[in-house]
């Protein structure tokens with residue numbers, strides 16, 4: 376089904392989020408919507424979902440048209456648009472069949488009895504169509520990550536051929552490890568080959584290049600490129616996003632010799648951790664690769680003092696680390712969690728206040744809080760797109776929120792920096808700035824431990840990557856062996 380957005384505009388206070396943007400989806404194609412953080416992608420998607428109302432423009436879906444200011448969620452739904460957001464909205468404790476029924480009702484017989492046989496049969500057919508090899512009675516929490524996303528897609532579309540539905544996916548692979556992303560993208564590609572129209576918003580260039588037919592690039596709320604049946608290069612796409620030719624970044628300088636150990640972990644157990652031994656030295660950037668459930672996040676949380684280990688020791692610069700988060704922070708440990716909005720940000724405050732939160736004691740003078748005069752510098756260094764440092768944190772786009780939280784930690788000048796998925800949702804331009812900031816911290820002697828599902832990121836950023844499988848470190852990779860494919864094989868257990 377064709378979808379066409381024409382001349383879409385939307386203003387939030389002083390911010391012109393969309394300024395005449397356009398987008399056209401051809402039936403049975405996978406279309407990438409690309410753009411830097413704050414370029415207007417989410418605003419366009421939210422308008423299509425009916426969550427925001429546009430100020431002006433026209434929306435065409437199939438044979439129907441609406442003035443965008445008069446379009447709502449119901450119009451989109453009945454015209455066939457289906458959305459799958461990053462938070463898949465699945466109930467992990469329930470079965471696949473129950474998850475379907477919660478969305479679309481339970482088939483009932485006489486006396487209101489649930490017709491389980493009919494439900495299971497209908498769901499089994501959908502699972503087959505969407506290539507999910509699982510039984511309808513399987514509990515959702517047991518599925519692999521790519522299967523869960525595919526399930527959310529099947530549940531949203533609930534249609535066998537899908538040709539009269541348009542599937543809109545917002546960063547579908549952001550939380551998936553490489554191997555799972557590939558499985559998911561192939562499954563999405565197959566859907567399009569069978570006639571389904573798909574729109575994907577993503578910051579992962581290699582992925583969209585591998586499966587998309589058409590590409591639309593937004594910059595400053597306008598469409599700056601519309602590439603139909605094209606095979607652009609990554610550099611071409613980036614230069615559309617930035618409006619400038621791509622600049623080549625310097626590789627990280629080689630490190631000379633061994634430095635003093637900052638973090639020493641021995642025999643750590645607790646939760647999924649099953650005896651982790653790990654040392655990170657001053658100036659080292661060490662990656663942690665592993666599948667979901669391998670213990671990656673638990674390792675960081677335990678080192679930060681959020682979880683107490685069952686057994687084992689943690690030392691910082693040779694001294695046993697005192698228990699609890701305040702003690703770890705006092706010892707110079709900083710932690711950027713994966714769940715930015717839930718754990719890291721002060722959502723009700725401004726950008727400036729969020730940036731200050733990590734250095735509050737420094738700003739208190741004679742019983743008064745000094746204004747944080749560095750906020751403007753940080754906003755510009757990290758390319759945070761905001762009308763001012765005093766804008767509400769929540770009014771920023773997702774990627775810009777992430778940059779603020781990261782800037783806040785890096786300005787503390789930590790001795791040990793723990794990062795969990797640091798660039799999730801961050802555009803490719805800022806990603807490079809963030810890598811540069813992490814490298815600068817490491818050049819000053821900070822030890823960095825970084826968890827990422829994006830193995831390309833680990834290979835670009837890290838001196839060494841340690842592979843975690845079922846709570847144990849199975850190997851360390853560095854030098855020429857440090858490639859994304861090698862990490863995929865190691866985390867999967869294909870290689871030892």
Ligand SMILES: Nc1ncnc2c1ncn2[C@@H]1O[C@H](COP(=O)(O)OP(=O)(O)OP(=O)(O)O)[C@@H](O)[C@H]1O
Pocket residue numbers: 387388390391392410411412413414415416417418419760761769770771772773774775800802
């Ligand atoms: N509810 C809102 N209130 C105020 N400003 C907003 C709101 N939603 C979006 N904006 C602003 O509109 C602009 C476009 O944001 P949008 O979320 O559409 O960008 P995006 O391309 O999706 O970015 P990202 O890749 O970071 O998710 C940004 O400057 C953002 O701060």
